[in-house]
Amino acid sequence: MNAETGSEADFRPHSSHWGVFTAAMRDGELLVRPHPGDPDPNAILQNFPAALRHRARIAQPMVRRGWLEAGPGPDPRRGRDEFVPMAWDAVLDLLGAEVARIRDRHGPGAVFGGSYGWASAGRFHHAQSQIHRFLNCAFGGYVASVNSYSSGAASVIVPHVLGNYEALTKHNVTWDQLAQHTEVVLAFGGMALKNAMVAGGGISEHVERPAMKAAHDRGCDFILLGPLRSDLPEEAGAEWIANIPGTDTALMLALVHTLVAEGLQDQDFLDRYTTGWAVFERYLMGREDGQPKDAGWAAPITGVPADTIRALARRLHGKRVLVTVAHALQRAEHGEQPVWMAAVLAAALGQIGLPGGGYGYALGAIGYYGRRANAVPGPTLSQGRNRHGDYIPVARIADMLLNPGMTYRYNGQTRTYPDIRMVYWAGGNPFHHHQDLNRLRQAFARVDTLVVHELAWTATARHADIVLPATMTLEREDIGFSSHDPLMVAMHRITEPFGEARDDYDIFAGLSRRLGVEEAFTEGRSSREWLRHLYARTEQALRELGHPAPDFDAFWEAGTLALPQAPDDGGPWRAFREDPEANPLPTPSGRIEIFSETIAGFGEADCPGHPAWLPPQDVPRAGTPLHLVANQPATRLHSQLDFGEHSIASKRRGREVACLHPADAAARGIAEGDVIRLFNERGACLAAAHLTTGIRPGVVQLATGAWYDPEDPAEDKPLCVHGNPNVLTRDVGTSGLAQGCTGQLTVVEVERFTGNLPPIRAFDPPMTV
Numbered sequence: 113m114n115a116e117t118g119s120e121a122d123f124r125p126h127s128s129h130w131g132v133f134t135a136a137m138r139d140g141e142l143l144v145r146p147h148p149g150d151p152d153p154n155a156i157l158q159n160f161p162a163a164l165r166h167r168a169r170i171a172q173p174m175v176r177r178g179w180l181e182a183g184p185g186p187d188p189r190r191g192r193d194e195f196v197p198m199a200w201d202a203v204l205d206l207l208g209a210e211v212a213r214i215r216d217r218h219g220p221g222a223v224f225g226g227s228y229g230w231a232s233a234g235r236f237h238h239a240q241s242q243i244h245r246f247l248n249c250a251f252g253g254y255v256a257s258v259n260s261y262s263s264g265a266a267s268v269i270v271p272h273v274l275g276n277y278e279a280l281t282k283h284n285v286t287w288d289q290l291a292q293h294t295e296v297v298l299a300f301g302g303m304a305l306k307n308a309m310v311a312g313g314g315i316s317e318h319v320e321r322p323a324m325k326a327a328h329d330r331g332c333d334f335i336l337l338g339p340l341r342s343d344l345p346e347e348a349g350a351e352w353i354a355n356i357p358g359t360d361t362a363l364m365l366a367l368v369h370t371l372v373a374e375g376l377q378d379q380d381f382l383d384r385y386t387t388g389w390a391v392f393e394r395y396l397m398g399r400e401d402g403q404p405k406d407a408g409w410a411a412p413i414t415g416v417p418a419d420t421i422r423a424l425a426r427r428l429h430g431k432r433v434l435v436t437v438a439h440a441l442q443r444a445e446h447g448e449q450p451v452w453m454a455a456v457l458a459a460a461l462g463q464i465g466l467p468g469g470g471y472g473y474a475l476g477a478i479g480y481y482g483r484r485a486n487a488v489p490g491p492t493l494s495q496g497r498n499r500h501g502d503y504i505p506v507a508r509i510a511d512m513l514l515n516p517g518m519t520y521r522y523n524g525q526t527r528t529y530p531d532i533r534m535v536y537w538a539g540g541n542p543f544h545h546h547q548d549l550n551r552l553r554q555a556f557a558r559v560d561t562l563v564v565h566e567l568a569w570t571a572t573a574r575h576a577d578i579v580l581p582a583t584m585t586l587e588r589e590d591i592g593f594s595s596h597d598p599l600m601v602a603m604h605r606i607t608e609p610f611g612e613a614r615d616d617y618d619i620f621a622g623l624s625r626r627l628g629v630e631e632a633f634t635e636g637r638s639s640r641e642w643l644r645h646l647y648a649r650t651e652q653a654l655r656e657l658g659h660p661a662p663d664f665d666a667f668w669e670a671g672t673l674a675l676p677q678a679p680d681d682g683g684p685w686r687a688f689r690e691d692p693e694a695n696p697l698p699t700p701s702g703r704i705e706i707f708s709e710t711i712a713g714f715g716e717a718d719c720p721g722h723p724a725w726l727p728p729q730d731v732p733r734a735g736t737p738l739h740l741v742a743n744q745p746a747t748r749l750h751s752q753l754d755f756g757e758h759s760i761a762s763k764r765r766g767r768e769v770a771c772l773h774p775a776d777a778a779a780r781g782i783a784e785g786d787v788i789r790l791f792n793e794r795g796a797c798l799a800a801a802h803l804t805t806g807i808r809p810g811v812v813q814l815a816t817g818a819w820y821d822p823e824d825p826a827e828d829k830p831l832c833v834h835g836n837p838n839v840l841t842r843d844v845g846t847s848g849l850a851q852g853c854t855g856q857l858t859v860v861e862v863e864r865f866t867g868n869l870p871p872i873r874a875f876d877p878p879m880t881v
């Protein structure tokens with residue numbers, strides 16, 4: 113027994129998207145220890161202790177005063193109104209009646225239940241599954257969302273040109289292969305450890321840093337192409353080519369042009385495994401527009417000298433090269449292009465399908481890529497059937513709410529936005545994840561009713577009409593499982609729920625009772641009975657494999673279960689290389705489509721039939737001369753637990769830190785630690801300046817995830833005093849093909865903030881009556 117840290121026996125297993133851990137309560141304090149088998153544990157775990165009982169937690173159900181007094185309907189006061197506390201029975205009666213009203217008067221096409229968000233790791237209390245299951249039971253369906261903010265462009269274009277998205281990202285080149293075989297890693301946008309630290313469902317082994325170190329120690333060269341040096345860890349020993357943000361497609365074109373001009377492309381590979389090379393080559397060599405896409409052409413676009421591009425191309429020839437592209441590159445205008453063009457580059461190098469070679473799209477973008485798959489399935493709660501069937505591409509939410517009846521293009525279709533009356537959210541934070549937050553506020557002002565389940569007073573909760581306090585993961589039992597992590601975790605309850613918080617499941621069960629669909633929603637099971645039920649699938653699969661298959665009680669008692677994994681066999685890409693006729697890709701031609709008849713047939717000007725350089729509209733100009741990179745944060749997952757100790761410790765003067773080059777700072781009279789204002793025509797926010805030469809001049813970086821904190825919410829474009837970059841980003845789709853999120857990049861100006869520093873109230877609960 114150790115008086116400082118609590119007895120070993122007190123520590124119980126639990127899991128989060130950012131790591132498996134054990135935790136114990138001692139004298140009212142939460143103690144958290146990373147999983148002992150994790151070679152590189154994630155410090156984000158240390159956000160839990162201070163967050164558990166923080167004032168930002170929601171203690172009881174709340175109803176917005178204006179909604180209570182005036183009834184459902186559009187209301188611009190959302191986000192600045194007071195709240196009225198309410199008892200659970202009363203609030204569930206009220207909400208049950210409102211759900212019934214919408215259902216009976218408007219039907220499922222008036223409910224937006226997309227409810228995008230990462231929520232927590234447990235597979236039963238998975239907020240998305242819970243809410244979708246409830247809406248399917250209560251309404252028979254709802255307006256859904258498809259794709260993700262992470263990979264909106266890639267997940268739509270890849271099936272047309274490369275085949276299965278899961279196979280490309282999850283069953284391809286692994287970290288083990290990279291450590292053993294790769295000679296050159298060409299990492300567009302890098303492979304920042306902060307991203308791979310996270311895996312949906314939980315992760316017990318953070319292997320990326322050791323793998324990159326092993327590869328580097330063996331002599332593998334890492335080349336980082338992108339504006340931020342920190343996008344590869346020191347262990348990779350990377351060379352840094354700091355191209356202008358958003359210009360990677362031009363850089364890749366010039367690399368391929370050099371290969372072709374010097375006869376270095378692998379023509380045999382292109383002939384055997386791809387289709388459409390001849391069409392693309394005409395574009396590449398400028399045979400139609402008179403402009404070869406050569407290194408001299410790319411130099412002013414990319415900011416990389418032509419000689420550097422040419423030398424790099426020559427260096428790749430004949431080597432085991434792995435081309436990687438960070439998700440970030442496709443979270444921008446024309447984000448489909450770098451995803452597609454990188455495949456062409458990898459094909460021209462002829463390494464696709466070889467161990468450690470080819471195209472590792474998004475390797476390092478998330479913790480479950482580049483690993484072996486589990487050989488058995490994990491627990492999954494059925495969401496039921498959505499009989500309504502309508503959906504939007506996820507990042508078009510504000511467009512939809514503001515423009516009912518308007519048509520838009522998506523994946524070859526012309527679709528129509530529905531007329532939404534009720535928005536129901538559980539487990540996501542659109543005031544974190546969406547772009548142009550001032551526009552999002554207008555969109556949310558338009559609906560009849562906004563319902564949010566949250567564990568803390570995020571800006572999304574503040575904008576809701578009905579706020580239902582959800583438990584935090586530590587306050588309930590669950591099962592942690594990710595398809596590519598070998599450990600299944602019995603997530604024990606560590607402590608009692610905060611205030612009157614309830615599990616999402618119990619909230620939906622209570623509502624289902626009021627709507628007469630309780631049996632359909634609960635199937636008569638308690639939460640513990642559901643865990644037992646969901647576990648049975650894995651147990652049976654283990655037994656069928658002849659693997660030890662503990663029953664649920666034994667699993668629960670042991671706390672973790674090591675799962676068998678599939679071999680590291682290169683997946684469908686290896687098989688395709690070995691025999692493309694027997695193992696074609698699931699594309700129309702069965703090959704890598706360098707020209708796609710399907711995409712050309714869609715007729716989108718912003719996504720033609722082969723990869724191309726399409727100059728972006730959102731570029732530095734007078735008034736907004738700097739690029740802003742709004743990337744993933746290092747000290748929290750998205751906006752989760754921004755009020756936790758580790759996240760707070762990374763802020764300065766309570767504000768998010770923005771990085772800029774000393775030359776840009778000097779030109780504006782900005783010194784290290786100054787509070788700065790970042791602004792453009794969409795909005796403005798404050799941040800604390802950090803000067804670094806690890807960023808390309810002309811670029812500012814401000815991570816996402818600082819909670820939106822408007823100085824005066826009554827204004828149309830209030831100053832966010834805390835540093836949420838999504839007040840600055842643009843709410844436009846990547847193209848008419850995918851309509852993905854473009855939040856990664858925009859343009860801004862920056863100045864030293866000289867006014868009185870406004871207080872930060874992001875974590876204070878709203879006013880209650």
Ligand code: PGD
Pocket residue numbers: 228229230231232237239261262263443538539540541542544545546565566567568570582583584585616742743744749750751752753816837838841855856
């Ligand atoms: P989170 O902060 O994870 O962000 O957007 P997402 O909405 O997923 O939000 C999850 C919320 O769920 C938190 O508020 C948390 O408190 C709550 N929560 C956790 N557990 C539970 C639970 O059990 N029940 C309930 N009811 N709530 C729970 C992430 C999205 O942001 C993503 S994935 C990406 S990749 C995008 N990235 C960018 C970007 O690169 N640049 C910009 N500008 N914007 C982005 N936005 C996107």
